[in-house]
Amino acid sequence: MAHRPLVVCAILAFTAGLVIASFAGFREFLPGLLEGALVTVEITLGGSVLAVICAFVAALSKMFGPWPIRGLAVVYIEIFRGTSALVQLFWLFFVLPRFGITLEPLTVAILALGLNVGAYGAEVVRGAVSAVSRGQWEATVALNMSRAQALRRIVLPQALVPMIPPWGNLFIELLKTTALVSLITISDLAFKAQEMNATTYRTVEIFSIVLVFYLAVAVLITVAMRSLERFAARGLARGPAQ
Template sequence: MPLKSIVVTAIVAFAAGLVFASFAGYELFIPGLLEGTWITIQITVGGALLAVVAAFIAALARMYGPAPIRWLASAYIEVFRGTSALVQLFWLFFVLPQLGVTLSPMTSAILALGLNIGAYGAEVVRGAINGVSRDQWEATIALNMSRVLALRRIILPQAFVAMIPPWGNLFIELLKSTALVSLITISDLTFRAQQMNQATFRTLEIFTLVLLIYLGISLLITFGMRALERVATGGIVRGRAS
């Protein structure tokens, strides 16, 4: 989808939500839903940052680390990809206290969702690095670069461009997965919507607003990642031209 279309759709989604909320007293729901939206955004941003860090560490460790580190990285990736995000969330929040480690609901949410998405992201990073032309590796060897320097200056900048689209999808999946945190008493957007629905029974109005809010946030993520992709691609092109 072109950037202009994404921007227009995002604006329309938010405008539709505001117009929808202006009728029949819907504005009564807005303050609570906005508070829940802010919690959802915090979890999404925190989880995304953790996911990126975990993905790069796990991918590089699996590809270039010594055997024990490779095994640990592989175990992390397979465990978090092969089990439910909901079970991981419950394990961190309900099981860890029985082992003497107590985490706040927010910390549990960010850790569970960030590590879950990071496991998928590790495969994105690994695939993007493997997708860089072998000629680029051979050039770094000819220039007598160390592996770390070659990755930092030659390989990762090129691989980064290929990572951006799938990372955009993963961030949207992370946003949608934040709805799970309502099950550990976090007052996110979904939790607030459920509370309001139980109190007012205005299901259509409340969950239509929630749908539009999630849509608007996901479109903003898409817009941001597309803009980042354009900047990164332009940087690679300028670097090759020089």
């Protein structure tokens, strides 16, 4: 039941791919698009790793840090959740050099997307950690564990499982946001698509291929996160019997 949209999507992507492949000139722009797709995947992976790190650091600082660190975490989360991803990207791209920090466009892209999604992820982590029942915390106190030990051994392992589905959504969100980096001169998939559209005017084919590609990666992320969830939930005795 839960897999039905996925299956529908996979079939949709497959047929769309076939239809587009039958158009003439398909071979002409495929190599260029694949080159762009590689950049998109690279940014998605880099951004995801950074986002997970940012989210955990920000969430744990916000929950357990001393007040200056807590304040810093709150400011970070509010700023990156409250402004537009494109504005953040442009700000890092145009304004950071004025502080004397000049970064490669690719680094700016990974940094901006990682920080942006990390801020949303921080709330996911916070929600999952605070959903661990009070009794678990009390038990760690009774066992004379330090707070760090309690977090590492008892609370975080339990919080990880319910975190996985929202993280899957965030990774797909990040994948979609990577299209914005084409606007700061990175030749990712969206950039290549525009470039080819300007030279060949085969708008429908090019943008259809690109959309199907993004869909395929998104479905891949969903499938990977589903299996990760199943793997992590083994022996947890939660939810309906399988």
